[in-house]
Amino acid sequence: MNSQDLQELGINIFDIRDFVDLNFIKEYKESVINARKWLDKKSKHCNNGDRRSDIKFVKYFEKLIGKDYSHLKKENDYQLDYNFVSDCFNYIGENNIKKLPDGGVPKNSSPLSTLSIMSDVLYTIGTESKWTKLYYDMTRIINDKIIDLNFPGVRQGPAHFNVMMKYSYLAVHSDVMGDGSSDFVNGIHIRPLTIMNYPNVNRTLKDGSLYRYFIPTDYNGKNAKSLDWDFFHKKKEILQYKVVYEGDWTNEFIKNGYNYYDILPDYKTVLVMDNEINDGVFGNIPHMVTKNNSENTRYGVYVQTNHEGFYESV
Numbered sequence: 595m596n597s598q599d600l601q602e603l604g605i606n607i608f609d610i611r612d613f614v615d616l617n618f619i620k621e622y623k624e625s626v627i628n629a630r631k632w633l634d635k636k637s638k639h640c641n642n643g644d645r646r647s648d649i650k651f652v653k654y655f656e657k658l659i660g661k662d663y664s665h666l667k668k669e670n671d672y673q674l675d676y677n678f679v680s681d682c683f684n685y686i687g688e689n690n691i692k693k694l695p696d697g698g699v700p701k702n703s704s705p706l707s708t709l710s711i712m713s714d715v716l717y718t719i720g721t722e723s724k725w726t727k728l729y730y731d732m733t734r735i736i737n738d739k740i741i742d743l744n745f746p747g748v749r750q751g752p753a754h755f756n757v758m759m760k761y762s763y764l765a766v767h768s769d770v771m772g773d774g775s776s777d778f779v780n781g782i783h784i785r786p787l788t789i790m791n792y793p794n795v796n797r798t799l800k801d802g803s804l805y806r807y808f809i810p811t812d813y814n815g816k817n818a819k820s821l822d823w824d825f826f827h828k829k830k831e832i833l834q835y836k837v838v839y840e841g842d843w844t845n846e847f848i849k850n851g852y853n854y855y856d857i858l859p860d861y862k863t864v865l866v867m868d869n870e871i872n873d874g875v876f877g878n879i880p881h882m883v884t885k886n887n888s889e890n891t892r893y894g895v896y897v898q899t900n901h902e903g904f905y906e907s908v
């Protein structure tokens with residue numbers, strides 16, 4: 595599939611070497627390495643902010659891995675932390691568990707998917723370290739160059755790091771919530787682009803933690819809007835969330851006429867998701883992050899955006 599066809603789906607993949615010179619890239623790589631050292635220490639103390647989990651979810655994993663996490667209790671809920679999430683992923687990864695047991699969680703709930711989301715929000719803003727600040731500043735320069743040339747009129751907004759440790763992954767999902775109408779205020783899209791930057795070096799495809807998206811083989815570059823993107827929702831029951839890791843899901847998609855594409859989360863790569871093109875078709879595309887096979891945590895930076903003048907108009 596060529597890059598023009600991908601762009602029609604809202605998937606834009608850039609190489610920073612097309613935007614900044616070699617000296618800048620050398621310095622940028624240095625900032626990634628230093629920022630990572632700080633993040634590796636700091637992330638151990640991350641919790642998932644305001645997001646709370648209910649008791650059933652925590653009890654499910656307590657039973658599975660045989661450990662007590664009652665110290666995480668806050669009022670009626672639990673506030674998860676790095677240790678809880680990494681204990682769970684380690685248990686699943688080290689015991690090579692392919693499918694989580696039933697029972698103990700409400701029907702149709704998805705403990706693993708919830709765990710992935712909990713991991714996704716184990717984050718830090720990262721502005722308190724000079725290294726992450728430098729990384730942010732340099733990243734913003736790169737992103738601005740990409741935006742100016744490709745998406746004029748868009749501005750970068752707040753950003754945060756997310757933490758994907760060894761054995762972690764993010765379950766298949768699509769981003770759209772509801773009918774998409776809540777994405778607009780006064781007719782203006784609230785987040786025209788979502789930009790992903792990756793402060794990781796020397797990762798290979800084998801290391802995993804790849805951003806993987808699934809596209810119907812019927813897609814020809816012109817029929818983005820008319821394809822049956824609903825497959826994922828219709829077949830959710832066969833893609834039970836209790837199935838661990840990417841293998842079964844990926845095979846199921848292939849069997850049902852999909853191809854998949856992987857993006858390596860490397861510092862030279864910038865993924866820009868266009869939430870507006872073709873009526874926001876990107877929001878329908880099933881995607882996931884594959885298992886992190888590496889000892890190294892895979893970090894990602896989410897940058898929000900808005901249209902110039904958006905805040906003045908609301």
Ligand SMILES: [Fe+2]
Binds near residue numbers: 769881
């Ligand atoms: Fe997503």
